Amino acid sequence: MPPKFQIAERLQKLPPYLFAEIDKKKKAAIAAGRDVINLGIGDPDSPTPKFVIDALYKHAQNPATHQYALDNGSPELRGAAARWMKKRFGVELSPDGEIYPIIGSKEGIAHFPLAYINPGDAALIPEPGYPPYRSGTIFAGGEPVMMPLLAKNGFLPDLGAIKPASLKRAKMIYVNYPNNPTGAVADAKFYQELLAFAQKHDLIVVSDTAYSELAFDGAEPMSMLSIPGAMERVIEFHSFSKTFNMTGWRVGFAAGSAELCGALGKVKTNVDSGIFTAIQLAAVEALERYDDFISPLRAMYQKRCDVFCDGLAKLGLAVQKPRGAFYVWFPTPKGLQSADAATRILEEADIVLTPGIGFGPSGEGYLRAALTVPEKRLAEAVGRIGRIKW
Ligand SMILES: *Cc1c(COP(=O)(O)O)cnc(C)c1O
Numbered sequence: 001m002p003p004k005f006q007i008a009e010r011l012q013k014l015p016p017y018l019f020a021e022i023d024k025k026k027k028a029a030i031a032a033g034r035d036v037i038n039l040g041i042g043d044p045d046s047p048t049p050k051f052v053i054d055a056l057y058k059h060a061q062n063p064a065t066h067q068y069a070l071d072n073g074s075p076e077l078r079g080a081a082a083r084w085m086k087k088r089f090g091v092e093l094s095p096d097g098e099i100y101p102i103i104g105s106k107e108g109i110a111h112f113p114l115a116y117i118n119p120g121d122a123a124l125i126p127e128p129g130y131p132p133y134r135s136g137t138i139f140a141g142g143e144p145v146m147m148p149l150l151a152k153n154g155f156l157p158d159l160g161a162i163k164p165a166s167l168k169r170a171k172m173i174y175v176n177y178p179n180n181p182t183g184a185v186a187d188a189k190f191y192q193e194l195l196a197f198a199q200k201h202d203l204i205v206v207s208d209t210a211y212s213e214l215a216f217d218g219a220e221p222m223s224m225l226s227i228p229g230a231m232e233r234v235i236e237f238h239s240f241s242k243t244f245n246m247t248g249w250r251v252g253f254a255a256g257s258a259e260l261c262g263a264l265g266k267v268k269t270n271v272d273s274g275i276f277t278a279i280q281l282a283a284v285e286a287l288e289r290y291d292d293f294i295s296p297l298r299a300m301y302q303k304r305c306d307v308f309c310d311g312l313a314k315l316g317l318a319v320q321k322p323r324g325a326f327y328v329w330f331p332t333p334k335g336l337q338s339a340d341a342a343t344r345i346l347e348e349a350d351i352v353l354t355p356g357i358g359f360g361p362s363g364e365g366y367l368r369a370a371l372t373v374p375e376k377r378l379a380e381a382v383g384r385i386g387r388i389k390w
Pocket residue numbers: 042103104105106107130176180208210238239240241242247251252
């Protein structure tokens with residue numbers, strides 16, 4: 001049946017969903033009882049730590065948490081986030097204005113352009129990349145201008161390649177390190193260059209730091225806010241989802257100047273009414289126990305990364321180990337198109353991978369594997385891929 005109502009142009013402008021066919025095959029394989037290894041979604045398989053669940057339980061008993069939360073977040077969470085930013089990155093922020101709790105970082109990232117983008121403005125967006133940068137820009141009436149992330153540039157955007165005409169219209173630039181999907185990590189030199197570029201062209205920098213706590217082989221993700229001069233034009237989006245296995249809880253925080261956080265807040269007070277206070281207080285507990293929790297988590301992903309990458313390398317695939325996040329981004333066997341390679345691996349090995357093209361045109365020729373299943377399953381996946389006759 002044709003739709004009764006025509007959907008708004010902003011929805012029509014979103015890129016089409018490419019993987020309906022692969023999704024159907026995946027569902028059919030699972031329904032047929034096949035032993036499918038799902039490396040398709042970036043959702044941690046480990047549970048939320050017990051101390052966070054206990055804190056939620058405790059605070060949910062208190063009726064004071066049952067009413068509308070304060071729009072700008074609970075003072076406890078703002079305080080804990082400010083202390084964590086200081087301890088973790090050496091960044092000094094005021095809990096009153098320079099930290100703004102959000103309903104998961106996706107929410108903040110997608111709503112932020114509503115605060116600054118007018119129709120006709122552009123946002124510079126990395127591709128391959130996380131889809132909300134683009135959809136948030138489109139919903140605000142802006143034009144996404146894509147910046148390819150290429151292996152030859154270490155998956156950093158080539159700022160010098162952005163067309164002057166696009167730059168003139170650009171109001172903001174998105175970056176995401178450690179990067180989904182490429183696993184690249186940015187260093188101080190890159191952030192310094194980015195800041196100088198943003199100053200020259202008067203851009204706001206939106207830095208998605210959802211994976212700041214997951215890095216491999218000694219890589220050390222940093223906060224761009226720690227670069228002198230960054231405070232006035234950088235807003236960072238931090239998330240509890242990947243750091244504390246809390247994807248379903250929907251909590252994160254924005255960090256940056258009171259001006260940028262305040263503008264985000266102005267949008268948010270008009271579309272939501274805060275985060276369940278007991279969840280915010282449980283998030284405080286997560287930040288306070290960060291030091292004990294994070295090392296074993298990193299060690300777990302490091303081992304998974306080694307098993308999977310070393311295994312694929314032995315099969316002769318040109319795999320570069322990620323430096324951060326929890327994805328392996330690798331070229332398709334025999335230079336196949338990414339959707340074709342993913343379809344064959346699903347059909348012949350019962351393994352779900354994400355075709356790189358789904359993250360943007362520069363993702364063509366790549367596959368993304370999420371390291372969100374146990375080591376043994378990753379070893380099994382490598383064995384199965386090794387048996388495919390390309
Ligand atoms: C998972 C992820 C997030 C985090 O999203 P939440 O909304 O906090 O769960 C943000 N950015 C990227 C690139 C991600 O992959």
